[in-house]
Amino acid sequence: MRAQLMTPTRPAPAGPEQPAALTVTGLRKSYGSVAAVRGVSFTVRRGEIFALLGPNGAGKTTILEILEGFRTRDAGRADVLGIDPGDRASGRALRERIGLVLQDIAVEPYLTVRETVARNAGYYPAPRDVAEVIGLVGLAGQARQKVRNLSGGQKRRLDLALGLIGRPELLFLDEPTTGFDPAARREAWDVVRGLRDHGTTIVLTTHYMDEAQALADRLAVMSAGQVVAEGTPATISGRDQAQARIRFELPGGCQPEDLPLDAAMAGDGLATVETAEPTGALHVLTGWALHRGVVLAGLTVDQPSLEDIYLRLTEETGPSKGSK
Amino acid sequence: MATVTHQAHQPHQIHRPRRRDAALAWHQVRYEQLSFWRNPQSAFFTFVFPVVIIVIFGALFRTAGRSSYFYGVSVLQYYVPTIAAMSVLGSCYSQLAIVLATRRHDGILKRVRATPLPAWGYFLGLLAHCILVSVVDVALIIGVGRLFGVPLPTHWAAIAVTLVLAAACFCALGAAVASLIRNAEAAPAVVQLILFPLLFLSGTYLPIHSAAVNRVANVLPVRPFNQALLGPFAQHTGVNWHSLAVLAAWGAVGTLVAIWRFRWQPRPQ
Numbered sequence: 001m002r003a004q005l006m007t008p009t010r011p012a013p014a015g016p017e018q019p020a021a022l023t024v025t026g027l028r029k030s031y032g033s034v035a036a037v038r039g040v041s042f043t044v045r046r047g048e049i050f051a052l053l054g055p056n057g058a059g060k061t062t063i064l065e066i067l068e069g070f071r072t073r074d075a076g077r078a079d080v081l082g083i084d085p086g087d088r089a090s091g092r093a094l095r096e097r098i099g100l101v102l103q104d105i106a107v108e109p110y111l112t113v114r115e116t117v118a119r120n121a122g123y124y125p126a127p128r129d130v131a132e133v134i135g136l137v138g139l140a141g142q143a144r145q146k147v148r149n150l151s152g153g154q155k156r157r158l159d160l161a162l163g164l165i166g167r168p169e170l171l172f173l174d175e176p177t178t179g180f181d182p183a184a185r186r187e188a189w190d191v192v193r194g195l196r197d198h199g200t201t202i203v204l205t206t207h208y209m210d211e212a213q214a215l216a217d218r219l220a221v222m223s224a225g226q227v228v229a230e231g232t233p234a235t236i237s238g239r240d241q242a243q244a245r246i247r248f249e250l251p252g253g254c255q256p257e258d259l260p261l262d263a264a265m266a267g268d269g270l271a272t273v274e275t276a277e278p279t280g281a282l283h284v285l286t287g288w289a290l291h292r293g294v295v296l297a298g299l300t301v302d303q304p305s306l307e308d309i310y311l312r313l314t315e316e317t318g319p320s321k322g323s324k
Numbered sequence: 325m326a327t328v329t330h331q332a333h334q335p336h337q338i339h340r341p342r343r344r345d346a347a348l349a350w351h352q353v354r355y356e357q358l359s360f361w362r363n364p365q366s367a368f369f370t371f372v373f374p375v376v377i378i379v380i381f382g383a384l385f386r387t388a389g390r391s392s393y394f395y396g397v398s399v400l401q402y403y404v405p406t407i408a409a410m411s412v413l414g415s416c417y418s419q420l421a422i423v424l425a426t427r428r429h430d431g432i433l434k435r436v437r438a439t440p441l442p443a444w445g446y447f448l449g450l451l452a453h454c455i456l457v458s459v460v461d462v463a464l465i466i467g468v469g470r471l472f473g474v475p476l477p478t479h480w481a482a483i484a485v486t487l488v489l490a491a492a493c494f495c496a497l498g499a500a501v502a503s504l505i506r507n508a509e510a511a512p513a514v515v516q517l518i519l520f521p522l523l524f525l526s527g528t529y530l531p532i533h534s535a536a537v538n539r540v541a542n543v544l545p546v547r548p549f550n551q552a553l554l555g556p557f558a559q560h561t562g563v564n565w566h567s568l569a570v571l572a573a574w575g576a577v578g579t580l581v582a583i584w585r586f587r588w589q590p591r592p593q
Contacts, residue, residue: 070434092440124440146362
């Protein structure tokens with residue numbers, strides 16, 4: 001999908017002095033006796049990509065549905081582009097300025113791609129150009145095909161097109177790349193980044209940590225109806241300050257006590273050194289190995305990945321329930 | 325794919341003038357029509373079923389003359405308006421209830437709700453569609469009746485008024501039933517379960533000469549519709565205001581129930 005986003009979405013790039021695109025404070029929602037959202041607060045700045053992570057049942061979709069105006073909240077405040085999404089009288093005004101890409105595919109089968117996008121374009125006061133959006137999501141070759149003949153991945157791209165056609169200031173993406181092949185995911189990421197670079201604010205949920213890592217400017221991790229951490233992918237929950245791990249195979253004939261640094265033997269038989277200062281530690285280790293004339297096979301250095309952090313956060317704070 | 329090339333940011337807020345309501349309504353009516361005609365099955369069955377019924381009745385009764393059992397008109401003169409009424413019930417009440425329940429179940433209604441299209445715009449598109457299909461249905465049935473020697477109706481204006489009002493009324497009732505149905509798979513069964521006894525009670529298949537039954541059927545929606553069509557079709561009378569008032573009352577009830585109970589979202593599993 002080689003396409004151009006000819007017309008800017010929104011003018012000014014994000015700045016700290018700008019009003020937030022979205023603010024929720026103390027949001028609560030229960031279904032019967034089940035508390036799905038238990039006092040959630042966060043802010044999304046204009047022009048950023050904000051990712052909401054968490055296991056199934058953590059409350060992500062409920063929060064999105066409250067912000068999109070599909071559900072009422074029990075308590076707390078919500079402000080989306082200056083509009084209270086719980087206020088039904090403002091529903092049309094809100095929907096003219098937001099775009100939604102929902103989880104399930106639901107498009108009528110008998111219209112063509114072009115007709116489907118053109119129909120929805122007619123609902124908005126300042127839509128994008130139909131052909132431009134079709135090209136942007138990579139369906140230019142399928143524009144005249146009926147929706148029923150599209151593949152699953154193509155239908156999801158059509159869904160994305162329907163989310164973009166109204167030229168939204170704020171775009172909600174609920175698991176936007178589930179079911180995409182790896183190439184299509186990277187293409188979708190490029191589209192999302194391009195929109196952000198144009199000033200569109202994006203709120204997305206995802207189960208893919210690499211997606212959050214690649215796209216999100218900031219993210220919040222949810223567990224059991226609460227936000228348990230919030231930050232940037234690089235720094236969330238002290239990730240950048242966490243100890244690096246140096247791992248390697250113990251050279252033949254050596255004991256752990258022979259090493260110049262304290263090392264633990266991991267379950268997989270690799271020697272593991274944890275250190276806050278990996279540069280110096282590596283120098284000591286490799287100097288020792290050269291001096292002894294041995295090699296450190298399988299040598300790696302890593303920080304905890306976003307996934308490591310995510311798993312730690314969500315395991316600490318509650319069992320994941322089944323899909324809500 | 326997506327290389328998104330960028331132009332310079334424009335330093336002003338996007339101007340978003342709203343489309344005029346009439347333009348929006350016309351837009352929605354057009355695309356609702358397009359969806360319908362593109363679906364060969366729905367287009368086919370909507371028109372074929374009533375035509376098949378009237379052809380069967382025509383073949384059976386083409387020689388049957390006037391009888392007091394059929395209120396002094398010929399058998400086919402009686403069946404052309406009642407089958408026409410049945411086709412309107414099918415394309416307005418039954419179809420709409422099932423289509424709405426199915427679209428809700430499939431998440432299509434939720435998608436509609438995610439756009440700025442107001443609810444009135446969406447329902448106006450459906451209503452216009454149902455009225456159009458009803459007109460085509462009734463014209464087909466009149467045409468088939470003509471082939472079997474049934475004289476053309478004389479009071480076209482009364483038929484047009486009755487048709488539009490009844491189509492709106494039965495659309496409202498269809499939307500109301502769709503609002504009360506929880507399960508899309510049960511929708512066709514529920515819809516028919518309500519409709520079939522009503523059709524029998526209201527004399528659609530056979531004239532009813534029981535005063536007690538008619539007294540009940542007269543305050544239900546189907547018999548007044550039959551009566552309101554029978555007059556201008558076969559008895560040289562004009563608009564049957566009394567029957568139309570009953571229809572309008574039912575239409576109002578259906579509208580209120582739909583406003584009160586209609587849901588756009590599928591029930592969570």
